[in-house]
Amino acid sequence: MSNSPLTVSELFYSIQGESTRAGLPCAFVRLSGCNLRCRYCDSHYTWEEPGRETTLTEILGWVEKYPEVPVELTGGEPLLQDGIYPLMRELAARGRTVLLETNGSLSIGRVPEAVTVILDLKCPDSGMENMIDWTNIGRLAQRRKNGCRDEIKFVLSSERDYAWAREVIAGYGLADLAALLLSPADKLMAPSRLAELMLADRSPARLQLQLHRIIWPARERGV
Numbered sequence: 001m002s003n004s005p006l007t008v009s010e011l012f013y014s015i016q017g018e019s020t021r022a023g024l025p026c027a028f029v030r031l032s033g034c035n036l037r038c039r040y041c042d043s044h045y046t047w048e049e050p051g052r053e054t055t056l057t058e059i060l061g062w063v064e065k066y067p068e069v070p071v072e073l074t075g076g077e078p079l080l081q082d083g084i085y086p087l088m089r090e091l092a093a094r095g096r097t098v099l100l101e102t103n104g105s106l107s108i109g110r111v112p113e114a115v116t117v118i119l120d121l122k123c124p125d126s127g128m129e130n131m132i133d134w135t136n137i138g139r140l141a142q143r144r145k146n147g148c149r150d151e152i153k154f155v156l157s158s159e160r161d162y163a164w165a166r167e168v169i170a171g172y173g174l175a176d177l178a179a180l181l182l183s184p185a186d187k188l189m190a191p192s193r194l195a196e197l198m199l200a201d202r203s204p205a206r207l208q209l210q211l212h213r214i215i216w217p218a219r220e221r222g223v
């Protein structure tokens with residue numbers, strides 16, 4: 001097992017807020033660095049601060065303190081660091097449920113099938129739509145055929161974003177590939193308006209609120 005260090009922003013134990021597993025306790029490994037600059041980013045510190053070099057052994061040792069819960073690998077953008085691959089493999093080999101949250105700009109081709117991918121598709125009002133790696137849709141389709149249960153998330157800043165997400169979902173047949181999550185960006189789109197739109201459209205997606213922000217509205221880190 002390679003023990004080359006990863007640059008970690010924070011390790012924390014909290015409530016899973018942003019996937020189909022929302023509400024479950026979860027061990028989070030948040031890596032530093034991001035190649036995007038979304039307008040609504042609520043974790044600037046992951047790319048503004050240098051982070052701490054942490055060996056695989058240290059990370060695994062910390063995760064072992066919470067043996068019964070899923071492990072979420074997030075960022076920043078976790079796929080920017082090559083050390084994420086031995087970490088994913090090792091966690092999976094230990095029988096852990098592993099979730100990888102990725103911003104959708106990088107290939108998921110090397111992500112083990114034992115790991116659940118939560119892939120963000122960046123909507124136009126994020127300012128990052130042109131960074132999407134659309135070839136990942138084919139990879140999700142192949143993973144689905146192989147039995148993976150991945151998730152696709154859209155963070156919506158506006159009704160324009162909602163309309164875009166609806167077109168993308170229909171155009172690529174995403175409902176057959178992954179669980180779909182529509183999440184209103186904090187203070188930019190009212191959850192009630194998103195609910196109305198989804199109900200009117202008979203959307204195949206799930207409305208997702210950032211549960212950790214509701215529980216701890218004043219906490220910026222460790223949630």
Ligand code: SF4
Pocket residue numbers: 034035036037038040041042043044046075076077103
């Ligand atoms: S991908 Fe995530 S961490 Fe990176 S800028 Fe966007 S919201 Fe922030």
